Amino acid sequence: MNQLPDIPKHIAIIMDGNGRWAKMHGLPRAQGHRAGAESVREAIDACKELGVEYLTLYAFSSENWNRPEAEVAGLMLLLEKFLTSKLDDLMKQNVRLHAIGQLDRLPASTLAILNDVIDKTNNNSSLTLTLALSYGSREEITSATKRIAEKIKDGLLQPDQITNEIVSQHLYTAEMPDPDLLIRTSGEMRVSNFLLWQISYAEIVIFDKFWPEFRQGDVFAAVAEYQKRHRRYGGV
């Protein structure tokens, strides 16, 4: 697939539909999340094969904290297991792990494993895999605004120096390019507080299938669809 022209540099995915997939199979929601972890591997492998540089996965939103305590705890445990079991592959695949969101809200054990994998993969240089965890775009923009205001208060910045670039630099995503392609599964036509600033000109591809059904071929299909789009950025 590498020879295909115009591969998106950054793909972001809203991994939705684990619960509905489980329900369809008469299983508890937790099984849906477990099955969804397999699809994460598929998405990473597909991005590696295509030469995508950034893959950002919406794994847990700020709003997801409002789910039943047992589901939240199960998701955190699953994340810990995923990270522990995936470290070897990430090293072999030269994938660097990164995370965005209010990470200090994560349980201490989850945060420790997350930081460990981030540290160990820090020098990997092919794909940057970013997990959005306890992530909300409005919180991100609000916290950026606060930090910019602090700088102005401290005399480090003047109000007329605030540009789009300055705002971008204060977001969690400061060091990465904006997503070119946004994928969402399970048919929902909404962005659910994900990367609101950064997806301004992303091409959107929605799959009706649930996240646990998502496979490498779906990434290839989304990229093929992306390559057919004409990105105009407001021009003609």
Ligand code: IPE
């Ligand atoms: C996505 O699947 C996973 C998370 C949001 C953590 P859901 O759990 O939202 O599944 P549905 O949307 O209820 O089917």
Ligand code: IPE
């Ligand atoms: C978005 O899915 C969050 C993640 C995929 C982590 P949700 O299932 O939480 O979104 P809504 O509730 O359908 O908007």
Ligand code: MG
């Ligand atoms: Mg959902």
